[in-house]
Amino acid sequence: MTCTVKIGSLALKHNVFLAPMAGITNLPFRLLMREFGCALAFTEMVSANGLIRKGAKTGNYLDSTAEDKPLGVQIFGADPVILAEAAGIVAANGADLLDINMGCPVKKVIKTGAGAALMRSPENAASILKAVRKATSLPLTIKIRSGWNHREVTALDIARIAEENGVDAIVLHPRSAEQGFRGSADWNLIKTLREKIRIPVIGSGDVRHPEDAVRMLEVTGCDGVMVGRGALGNPWIFRDVVSYLKEGTLCSPPALSEREKIIQRHMGMELEYAGGHHGLRNFRKHLLWYTKGLRGGNIFRKVVGTTDNSDIMLKLVHDFFHSVNDGSLKIRT
Ligand SMILES: Cc1cc2nc3c(=O)[nH]c(=O)nc-3n(C[C@H](O)[C@H](O)[C@H](O)COP(=O)(O)O)c2cc1C
Known part of the structure; x- marks a missing residue:
């Protein structure tokens, strides 16, 4: 259509x-x-x-x-x-x-x-x-x-x-x-x-x-x-x-690894565009949206809200996605 x-x-x-x-x-x-x-x-x-x-x-x-x-x-x-x-x-x-x-x-x-x-x-x-x-x-x-x-x-x-x-x-x-x-x-x-x-x-x-x-x-x-x-x-x-x-086909939701990859990519694009401080500030809200509905996301969002360092943020994202095995992490729709 x-x-x-x-x-x-x-x-x-x-x-x-x-x-x-x-x-x-x-x-x-x-x-x-x-x-x-x-x-x-x-x-x-x-x-x-x-x-x-x-x-x-x-x-x-x-x-x-x-x-x-x-x-x-x-x-x-x-x-x-x-x-x-x-x-x-x-x-x-x-x-x-x-x-x-x-x-x-x-x-x-x-x-x-x-x-x-x-x-x-x-x-x-x-x-x-x-x-x-x-x-x-x-x-x-x-x-x-x-x-x-x-x-x-x-x-x-x-x-x-x-x-x-x-x-x-x-x-x-x-x-x-x-x-x-x-x-x-x-x-x-x-x-x-x-x-x-x-x-x-x-x-x-x-x-x-x-x-x-x-x-x-x-x-x-x-x-x-x-x-x-x-x-x-x-x-x-x-x-x-x-x-x-x-x-007429419905795609499967993105795998966690794909989700993490896009978060990294989006953050990288923001940092490149706006520079470290502004880029990170712009990106933070997106990170909240990317992890909305993911089990454990509320704790992750609290922790990630405390950092102003992009490397630490990426590490937290990585750890979050890897701390949950694929079977136990559910996305609520
Ligand atoms: C955070 C936010 C900012 C928006 N800013 C604009 C804007 O700058 N110009 C505009 O025409 N509409 C703006 N809108 C309205 C959206 O373009 C859209 O018409 C509205 O959100 C309804 O669509 P949706 O249900 O798909 O979000 C904004 C909406 C949101 C949520």
């Missing part, structure tokens, strides 16, 4: 993508997910204001390499002129696709009129999309929520505005801004958008297992699926989803 999908001029090898996640989808994380088969990966949301001021930290968000392709860069902001200028910077930096964030519910963001605040400001959303569309020929997407709250469900209105203004695809995470991550994603809304909108619709929300991806595609008719939290500590999800969609 995987199929190639085109977003504007960008042809993708299949329709399983990595969701943008702040604090997570940096260069090493994206590269690792690509090795496991994700067809399109996004940066985390980047401030358009920051890009224009060329803050060093903002610059890092755009770090990429030749292997990090195709790359979607997500920007956020509320001012059409600034977003248009930022779009130019993103294009000049070699992105393959530009996404405008219209779904972030974080207070700091919405109080500026950006992110999910745009779900209740259709006029500004239209002005932004007009200005950005004029500024760049990059494939352009928006990532939206269902609306502000359950009384203001505006996804379809915003999607129509997007379509009228030359946006090439819509990504919908069908929870409201007020809902945050509570409850479940309302896939019916993805179906509604798919039925009413001509451009591709990508569903985001609650794809944790290969069967979820199939169900989302079947139930909603959407053109592609995004995986977010399901990829934390689990890059195998891309291999699993693609294999299930293409061949």
